[in-house]
Amino acid sequence: MIRFSGHVSMLFTDLPALDRPAAAKAAGFSVIESWWPVADDADAWVGAVEAAGVGVSCLNADGGDIAAGERGFCNLAERDADTYRAVGEALRLAMAVGSPCVNMLPGLVVDDRPREAQVDHAVEVYRALGTMATACNVTIVVEPINAVDVPAYLLPTPADVAALLERVAHPSVRMLFDAYHCARAGLDPVAEITRFGHLIGHAQYADCPGRGAPGTGDVPLDDIVGALAAVGYRGALGMEYNPGGPTLDTLGYLTA
Numbered sequence: 001m002i003r004f005s006g007h008v009s010m011l012f013t014d015l016p017a018l019d020r021p022a023a024a025k026a027a028g029f030s031v032i033e034s035w036w037p038v039a040d041d042a043d044a045w046v047g048a049v050e051a052a053g054v055g056v057s058c059l060n061a062d063g064g065d066i067a068a069g070e071r072g073f074c075n076l077a078e079r080d081a082d083t084y085r086a087v088g089e090a091l092r093l094a095m096a097v098g099s100p101c102v103n104m105l106p107g108l109v110v111d112d113r114p115r116e117a118q119v120d121h122a123v124e125v126y127r128a129l130g131t132m133a134t135a136c137n138v139t140i141v142v143e144p145i146n147a148v149d150v151p152a153y154l155l156p157t158p159a160d161v162a163a164l165l166e167r168v169a170h171p172s173v174r175m176l177f178d179a180y181h182c183a184r185a186g187l188d189p190v191a192e193i194t195r196f197g198h199l200i201g202h203a204q205y206a207d208c209p210g211r212g213a214p215g216t217g218d219v220p221l222d223d224i225v226g227a228l229a230a231v232g233y234r235g236a237l238g239m240e241y242n243p244g245g246p247t248l249d250t251l252g253y254l255t256a
Helices: 017-027 042-052 077-097 115-135 158-168 179-184 189-199 221-230
Strands: 003-007 031-034 055-060 101-103 139-142 173-178 200-205 236-239
Touching: 003 055, 017 031, 017 042, 031 236, 042 077, 055 077, 055 236, 077 101, 077 115, 101 200, 115 139, 115 158, 115 173, 139 158, 139 200, 158 173, 158 189, 173 179, 173 189, 179 189, 179 200, 189 200, 189 221, 200 221, 221 236
Parallel strands: 003 031, 003 236, 031 055, 055 101, 101 139, 139 173, 173 200, 200 236
Antiparallel strands: none
């Protein structure tokens, strides 16, 4: 059965980071997920998760200065040390809270070398990250982010990630399927889930357009849940949307 995972970097943001796991649990979530950093004090966040009695479905590794536009750096050989450090830290945290997945973003295309060479390097890096993850019983997931919101993103569609995964050929490296980014790219999320369901290691949802709560756009949540179930996905579905107000007002899907 597919469970909803409360994304505590988007939901309950009126609360301090250390209070959000308990708020998510009280609201009805059995699992949560988070961007990086999870809190100013990662060890304290582990304690907050344990105290709340909530599981963790996915964690982002540090993808750089997101506010400044960075989205990882797996494509850049000169940033390899940053990549391996970021994933190493995220894997340590994932093991502490029992998260099965770590999301490492691939990066932005730079103009001083061919895009193909950047993809080639990312293939090598993700293969090495898969080996690191296997030792921790964790899966690395690779997320397509649409080129409308992030024009220079290295892998903007599920097909781009699927092509990378075919070359990486590592069982511990899979796709993070995001229904919002898929729809924002002009694709049909249900059709893309059907096409690439065998590659999905984690899934996320926000309505589109707007990246808002279910029912605010044109991507019915029930359709996404049904499509994921149909391809045999049994993981969590991360609810990674902007609530546009109090989070509790948007959680009707938890009791539907």
